[in-house]
Amino acid sequence: MTNTFPDDFLWGVAVAGHQNEGGNADSDIWFLENVEPSLFMERSGDACRAYDLWPDDLDRVAGLGLNAFRFSVEWARIEPARGEVSQEALDHYEQVVDGCLERGLAPIVTFSHFAAPHWFAASASWLAADAPQLFADQCDRVMARIGDRIAAGVTLNEPNLEQLLQDKLPPHVEQIKLDMLAAAARAAGSESYYAANVIPASAQVEFRDAFTVVHRTAKAAIKARRADLSVGVSIAISDEVALPGGEDRRDERRARVYDHWLEVARDDDFIGVQNYERTYHGPDGEVIPEGERNGMGTVIEPGSLAGAVHYAHEKSGVPVFVTEHGLQSPDDAQRAAFIPAALDLLADEIASGTPVLGYCHWTLMDNFEWIFGYGPKLGLFEVDREAMVRTAKPSAGAYAEYVRAQASVRS
DSSP states (O other), X not given: OOOOOOTTOEEEEEOOHHHHTOOOTTBHHXXXXXXXXXXXXXXXXXXXXXXXXXXXXXXXXXXXTOOEEEEEOOHHHHOSBXXXXXXXXXXXXXXXXXXXXXXTOEEEEEEESSOOBHHHHTTTGGGSTTHHHHHHHHHHHHHHHHTTTOSXXXXXXXXXXXXXXXXXXXXXXXHHHHHXXXXXXXXXXXXXOOBTTBXXXXXXXXXXXXXXXXXXXXXXXHHHHOTTSEEEEEEEOOEEEEOXXXXXXXXXXXXXXXXHHHHHGGGSSEEEEEEOOEEEEETTEEEOOSSOBOTTSSBOOTTHHHHHHHHHHHHHOSOEEEEEEOOOOSOHHHHHHHHHHHHHHHHHHHHTTOOEEEEEEEOSBOOOOGGGTTOSOOOSEEEEXXXXXXXXXXXXXXXXXXXXXXXXXXX
């Protein structure tokens, strides 16, 4: 192996609170899972019980030879009712941070990974005039407790996801979404109800602009506690590739889905890249070539990560942090082959001059994948959701072996 990563490169996995902690009952997503009709195929319920089982999960991360762990702090747990702050929840996340450090893992904190408090969603959500200050207050209380020990901060997770999915989901999904949000508003006794990853098509630009203010205000609050901390926003980004005649379509997609946030990131310490696929554009629209498919129905392209990283840095001008990357598939052999192939090409991209701070694989274990429920498999560990037993897949060994080989090359 000749391609090597920087000595201070962060090798990690990423998880999210609502998706694996379980029992996030004061959140907007939980509320939406339980209204009728619901776009969510099933309820999160106990998820993977990671809120209780986190010490063993951190042992698994360290056991893979990794040195970073990305996780979210759940606002709905910390402020379950407006103005009511749970010291128990803050204690919990402080224990997770200290648990990371004890195991040699750099804690990377996501301040909002989609889920927010129910009371917040029922009060105009991220469109409310006081939303930036409310979220800044949440960031401040988290920083006051754990900010001195974390390695990096992500303000918002994929604020552009709905714009990316708008081209992917079938049209009838939009109507179900609207019906669900209307039902939620009625059930909550409010004029509207939104969540960060359930946004009507007609409101996406308004939300983008609101999220921009929220991100900047949150970053200021985080930096006020610790000016030296690296802070950024993470976006969902496909590797957009133009076939002959498809250049205009590719450029339009980039401009509509990514470029706003890549421009915003010019003032940040890094841009978080979250990549799962490559999209090919022909003169008449998207083209799906022949090849082995993943669970999303797109062709498996190990080079998609390097391509997305290249564009993100080229447009933003700041270092890249790969905060998510993975493969949805029930066939773990695909994942085990995909990880080293993608990382080799990422190493080539770094060697060409693109600064990349770290890589967090999505995800540690199979978990709740939002509207799709527990069907999609992206974890390095499978989970028996009755016994809550985690079992390593071959892909966990493939990732661990790759990281070990990198350490060997450097030594």
